[in-house]
Amino acid sequence: MNDNGQLTTPAGQLHLNELHSSLSDPALESMNFLNEVAGRHPGALSLAAGRPYEEFFDIEAIHRYLRRYEHHLTAEQGLDPEQARRAFFQYGRTKGIIHGLVARNLQADEGITADAESIVVTVGCQEAMFLVLRALRTDEKDAVLAVAPTYVGLTGAAKLVDMPVRTVRGGPGGVDLDDLAEVLRQARADGLRPRACYLLADHSNPSGLSLDLRTRHALLELAEREDLLLLEDNPYGLFTAGEERLPTLKALDTRRRVVYLGSYAKTGLPGARVGFVVADQTVTAPSGATGLLADELAKLKSMLTVNTSAISQAVIAGKLLEHEGSLLRANEREIARYRDNLAQVLAGLGQAFPASTGVRWNTPSGGFFLVVTVPFPVDGALLEASARDYGVLWTPMRHFHDAPEAEFQLRLSVSLLTTEQLDEGIRRLARLINDRLGGQRPDDDRPA
């Protein structure tokens, strides 16, 4: 732009540097690159996409869910037909219309007791993340911490509100609490206000790691001591490979330290784009009046998307109602599928890569993802070659993380493919890795 405040190009022809900085951000470029690679090689098997398994998709279920919710409104809630029609068709409550069912679901599946009024139903979990960060970011001093490697949706939402993200080491335990304390201290020393720390406690994306119970309690203690909000994102909590499910941070949260970010993309269906946030923190106005953080988030939502599609909410509600509010029950087939897929991939890797190859991987207790470490650099060029010459897609970990070890890591997703496709996908990946290993001795390039 020139000094007179006029753009240097006519308005119909913009320059990227005349648009918001997030649009020039390397993180976004990198996300685009991944999509482009996938787009250029539609025949490649995807161990990249964190998409739910497709075999059980059934369009008739959408109709059934809608009718189930209609029945709920009329027969169970006592609405007359006109009111029910209005619920489906008209503008609706900003905070959502299925908040009671979401609260029931949290009680049934997570042991979380949430006041339905503290819930805002959102356009997927992504909108929930944006709303929370928008509320917390008042000026350039507000920062958010995030456990690394970090889900790109959080990084992206932070960029939309120009909020710096300071990363906290995850480590093998899912979160390094000493590092968290140190990052907090450093951020404050730098004049920042760390407003919250974002993490997934269960089957994290992208690391696959979960926090053990002791760490959960210690993290809540640290949040209390350091006066920090925790933003707990939990899209994968139901998908435990073993028998044991640990309580979420929110279930353990007795002091309203946790803002809980919920997604129905993996447990309901992605096409509905329904998520939610539990924000039971109190907000005091200068007048002394108090309300819930949820109500402040709803005010922001009224300027962003007005309300979440009633039809989408009705679909999710119908699925919840069909299973007495339990998505654990609704997802029995899917949970078994993801468990089997994860076991299959772990076994396949074990067969393909004896210890002598220097190829290693972690062993998540569930979820969609695991991380493979190889003794050579993993970058976009390797991914391109993998897609083109080997027909298999995965995600470079440097996409989520700028730590040195990420340069040698790739994320595998086990959620989307069938048994046969997974076998073939692992075979193709093994071929790629073995070809690369052939060109060099194990351990050559690995970081110390």
Next chain:
Amino acid sequence: MNDNGQLTTPAGQLHLNELHSSLSDPALESMNFLNEVAGRHPGALSLAAGRPYEEFFDIEAIHRYLRRYEHHLTAEQGLDPEQARRAFFQYGRTKGIIHGLVARNLQADEGITADAESIVVTVGCQEAMFLVLRALRTDEKDAVLAVAPTYVGLTGAAKLVDMPVRTVRGGPGGVDLDDLAEVLRQARADGLRPRACYLLADHSNPSGLSLDLRTRHALLELAEREDLLLLEDNPYGLFTAGEERLPTLKALDTRRRVVYLGSYAKTGLPGARVGFVVADQTVTAPSGATGLLADELAKLKSMLTVNTSAISQAVIAGKLLEHEGSLLRANEREIARYRDNLAQVLAGLGQAFPASTGVRWNTPSGGFFLVVTVPFPVDGALLEASARDYGVLWTPMRHFHDAPEAEFQLRLSVSLLTTEQLDEGIRRLARLINDRLGGQRPDDDRPA
């Protein structure tokens, strides 16, 4: 907050001034107040809500629309059943999946020839507004102009990105072009970069006014001369009371000066929350690569809502397909209804208020809204009394506008009520106004 960058209250107990400034904004407070008044008086007839008419709502239509779109995908687009299921269930294209149908609709109803790739399907028009403002706001110097009185959704979206709004006089012609040039000049003199000017050219909310053809051409000339984007919002364009429909600014736009904001809330159904933006402007990256503004908006959307609900898009697509892409055809009953309602309200006002009362109103050529000017101040207290003692709701114009004349104006919406309810609503409003007139002589308090 204290000087150490720590909040003065524990994280579970926030203060409003520790949250984003939009949440303390008077505009938002005022919007909340209006909702609260309506909530406290559920029995009051609403001449306030800009909601579509409800008599034709039919839940079976949702099922029909979904099946029609499914048929379109399989029988017309050639997708196999697995691909069709994926379209409904899975994560989808960020820019939307019904862009081709939206382009067809724009051609059919508006004479707008839009490349489908220049369209982003959004979560209602509100998300489209946010995306455009987010893209254009790079730092504190970027400002947006808006024709006054201004739709609160634009004001709200601007507050979410901390972007100042400079208002341009609407005047009786819908936009005062001399004032627009002057506001531009002044904004630049103040060191701002005016990036765009927002307006409704047809049946504006809240003024009810439309631009005549000459003004449309002159506005486009001015935009070219002053190097300004126009953000044209068009939710009510189909609802013309007379026979003549004028071309939209976008239909007249030969130089990509217009970003077109579309809504299917009134013409499709609000419960789907589907809108769109046509952004065919080119964007040049520092590398020299060029793309469409639509693609930049999609990048932002990927960090905000990921994609618009496929199920919601399918519902709107089905309605479009049922009427060969024309919402003009789909809305024949609604168009007649709004035309009759507007005529009924205008006749009712004419009967209730002879010229001697000093009560005046404008005569829109269509749409949902008209503005009544009364010879006494119109404020929240009057609205509260109106709802409580007279059983009728409307909107104080000061909600949209801080000009002196707005203090004496109220907006009426004619869209929601049936014939009988409208009659009763006008009777109640007349009683309120006459009671107030009884306490004072006409012209007493009016601005000169």
